[in-house]
Amino acid sequence: MRYDPTGSINAAELRRDLFIIADDSFRGRETGTNEARRAAAFIARRVQQLGLEPAGDSLYLQRVPMVRETFAQTTQLTVTWNNGQRQSIRLGADIIPIISLGHDAPTPSRSVDGDVLYVGNGPDDDKQAMALQSLNPQGRVLVTSVISANERPKDPAARALRDSMMIMRLARMIAMRPAAVIVLMTGEMDASYRREVRTLLQRISLEAPERPDSGQQMPMLALGSARHGSPLLPARWPNDVTPQLLDRQFTGRIEINRTPFTAYNVVAVVRGHDPKLNKTYLAYGAHYDHIGIMPAELRPGTRGGRDSIANGADDDGSGSVALLAIAQQMAVSRPRRSVLFVWHVGEEQGMLGSEYFTSHSPMPIDSIVAQFNADMIGRNEPNVLGLVGPRAAPKYQSWRLGMIVDSVNRASESPLRIERKWDDPDEPEHVYKRSDHYNYAKKGIPIIFFTTGEHDDYHRVSDEASKIDYDKMARVAQLMLEAGLVVSNRSMRPTSEAITESISNRQP
Secondary structure, three states: OOOOOOOOOOHHHHHHHHHHHOOHHHHHHEOOOHHHHHHHHHHHHHHHHOOOEEOOOEOOEEEEEEEEEEEOOOOEEEEEEOOOOEEEOOEOOOEEEOOOOOOOOOOOOOEEEEEEEEOOOOOOOHHHHHHHHHHOOOOOEEEEEEOOOOOOOOOHHHHHHHHHHHHHHHHHHHOOOOOEEEEEEOHHHHHHHHHOHHHHOEEEEEOOOOOOOOOOOOOEEEEEEOOOOOOOOOOOOOOOOOOEEEEEEEEEEOOEEEEEEEEEEEEEEEOOOOOOOOOOEEEEEEEOOEOEEOOHHHOOOOOOOOOOEEOOHHHHHHHHHHHHHHHHHHHHHOOOOEEEEEEEOOHHHOOHHHHHHHHOOOOOHHHEEEEEEEOOOOOOOOOEEEEEOOOOOHHHOOHHHHHHHHHHHHHOOOOOEEEOOOOOOOOOOOHHHOOOHHHHHOOOOOEEEEEOOOOOOOOOOOOOHHHOOHHHHHHHHHHHHHHHHHHHHOOOOOOOHHHHHHHHHOOO
16 A cells, blocks of 8 residues: 655654744743743634644634632641741642542542651552551651662563552551551652643643532641651661651641633644535544653753753654644645544643534544654654554454555655554553553554654653654654555545454454
């Protein structure tokens, strides 16, 4: 299967656009900021210049109602010794209470008084949990320290095992019915936590009516950095990790400010020329938001550098400008089926823009026959591309779409080597569920996630446009273009029905 497109993706043009959108002037394109709105306006102007149809509710913009929750200045966290000495716990620098566990989960307590019970580096099994019962953990503030290596485990299975052990540890402590659980980390886990501090200090979610109290009890939950001399740890820590009741109490009073605001998806269409097919769509997606400004104390790996802006050149400036290049070629080719382009907002906050779009689509959601998502497509090995969806999606719903992409890649003059390690429903890092395509897949839409994977600059101020491999990025975008032309010129949807039927017929 070979389709000769009208034109080719130009690496120099990708570089030009990425140096614009990943420039310091956009200040990291954090959702809810003026700079994110400027990034949306930049993309909207470009697609208007390319002659695409507007498909938002405000021309090219789709308004996405959101709410920002932040800690009020009246929030207080203190430790009081039995002799009356008091010490304030710094919000952000020392610990961060978790504002919410998600829309469907009970809200962690926002008011707590309790004796501090240090439970050591556990409990990591039921035996350790039973031993802690002798210290009467109910109603107390449980503090656990997480000692981890300074290097991130290279093996995804090792990272998944570590993360699952932490989840089990939390579950065991919550089952003890404490007033609060505080997790203090060291090493690589502390570095990972500190990369997300800015996100943890606020919660952005889709605006929805506040739910009534479910009556479920959840202790206050907090994360922080373990440091020698912390009032939440034994005096001789880390040399002393014995579970023990400390001679002090922790008091927490959390108050939250809720501020509604409007964010924007950018939505545009190349209308297909076939009147029988142009009411159906092949969708392309990327997210234009990133994580914004990182204060000096929260910049791991900068070695004292002055840069504070996480420009997100690869994540996901690369996908965003690739879609502009693809849209330019699609506007010239104008295939039979219509082609939908969506630049999502709020991916870094939990894929909010794509969640809203797939629930408030300007066209019937079942008219979208497939979705290609580009997220981080400009780094790592020059000839390697990860594809996710054909195996990871349920009921083989993306299998046929994967066959089309593979066929187009094999027919190209310089095929990319396809990495499939993330395309597995049991893949330990759950990459399939970690970008905007997942919200389309949940609607039953076949998807392919195009990615070149994480790297050392992920969610750091060092993710700069100067580090992108533009020739590779152009090859990935070209594959997305050519595969998209095949899908949008076929009469049949790339459904999995024939594949599923064939597999079912082979069953004994």
